[in-house]
Amino acid sequence: MKHPARIVALAVALVVVVLGVVLALNVGSDPAADAKQSQLVGKAAPTFDIPNLAGGRVTLADVAGKSAIVNFWNTWCTPCQQEAPAIAQFYDRHKNDPDFTMIGIVRQDETDTVRAYVKKNGVSWTIALDPDNTAALDFATRGQPETYAISPSGVVAAAKYGPMSSGELEAFLAAARASG
Amino acid sequence: MIRRWGPWIALGIVVAVAVAVVLWPSGSPSSAARAHDLEAELKCPECQGLSVADSQAPTSRAIRTDIQRRIGRGQSDEQIRQAYVDRYGETILLTPQDSGVSLLVWILPVVVLAMGATGIIFALRRNRDEPRLHATAADERLVERELRDG
Numbered sequence: 213m214k215h216p217a218r219i220v221a222l223a224v225a226l227v228v229v230v231l232g233v234v235l236a237l238n239v240g241s242d243p244a245a246d247a248k249q250s251q252l253v254g255k256a257a258p259t260f261d262i263p264n265l266a267g268g269r270v271t272l273a274d275v276a277g278k279s280a281i282v283n284f285w286n287t288w289c290t291p292c293q294q295e296a297p298a299i300a301q302f303y304d305r306h307k308n309d310p311d312f313t314m315i316g317i318v319r320q321d322e323t324d325t326v327r328a329y330v331k332k333n334g335v336s337w338t339i340a341l342d343p344d345n346t347a348a349l350d351f352a353t354r355g356q357p358e359t360y361a362i363s364p365s366g367v368v369a370a371a372k373y374g375p376m377s378s379g380e381l382e383a384f385l386a387a388a389r390a391s392g
Numbered sequence: 393m394i395r396r397w398g399p400w401i402a403l404g405i406v407v408a409v410a411v412a413v414v415l416w417p418s419g420s421p422s423s424a425a426r427a428h429d430l431e432a433e434l435k436c437p438e439c440q441g442l443s444v445a446d447s448q449a450p451t452s453r454a455i456r457t458d459i460q461r462r463i464g465r466g467q468s469d470e471q472i473r474q475a476y477v478d479r480y481g482e483t484i485l486l487t488p489q490d491s492g493v494s495l496l497v498w499i500l501p502v503v504v505l506a507m508g509a510t511g512i513i514f515a516l517r518r519n520r521d522e523p524r525l526h527a528t529a530a531d532e533r534l535v536e537r538e539l540r541d542g
Binding site for chain 2: 217220223224227231234250251252319320325344345348352353354355368
């Protein structure tokens with residue numbers, strides 16, 4: 213060890229270079245954005261079996277063979293109110309498509325309040341309740357609104373946390389149909 | 393002899409006892425303790441900077457119930473942790489994992505500390521090895537002359 217200072221300097225330089233390479237390779241990932249990214253896209257949709265507003269049950273099997281939009285929402289969340297017109301118009305455009313179905317899963321709300329909201333706003337798609345948050349947990353939701361596109365074969369084709377625009381809803385349906 | 397080494401022996405015994413107390417296996421933790429530890433490791437998905445253990449958000453309550461159910465089914469801590477990483481990604485963990493890129497978070501401080509200590513050791517050794525200067529008779533005469541002449 214003739215030049216120990218040189219060896220230490222080299223070691224420091226090596227660590228700095230390795231750190232730089234690792235950071236450069238990971239610079240494209242944004243932890244805050246990643247936290248909002250669903251891990252379910254490309255995977256099988258979680259099974260669910262939850263009550264609907266009419267007193268029956270809604271399960272994943274009910275949407276099998278169809279391109280499904282699953283929207284987590286409730287009556288009191290402001291972003292849910294923002295996306296409500298786009299959701300309603302989107303459903304009206306596609307409700308007669310034989311391969312299409314849509315389910316709204318209500319999180320953290322009172323059944324009577326939801327029933328009154330549905331009646332007042334003429335919501336005609338399936339509304340399901342998730343009183344124990346089991347479906348929300350299986351879909352790994354981070355709040356509401358959160359929307360998923362499920363392909364006819366039961367694969368999650370797209371997911372978004374936050375209010376949906378009309379264009380995004382159309383893109384989700386196209387993604388579900390394209391996934392087959 | 394005892395006076396010289398006594399304090400060091402006493403210090404060694406205290407440190408050994410402290411390490412033994414900290415590291416002594418306390419038996420398998422109860423299900424409730426395991427559940428609480430796991431809840432403290434997971435971040436509430438719909439909160440800012442709160443653990444599942446500390447949050448009263450509905451999702452956190454559901455996760456707490458789910459963790460207890462999984463423990464009841466006989467899943468290990470690692471299996472439960474992985475189930476949540478699979479669902480939410482690594483961001484669900486409040487403590488970085490000890491694998492992949494996250495390993496750097498654990499290793500880097502140790503490496504930097506070791507390199508710093510090595511650097512200090514080399515610096516001290518070099519300082520010690522440097523030849524000390526001794527005043528020659530000529531130097532001393534020069535100083536004496538300067539002191540005398542002002």
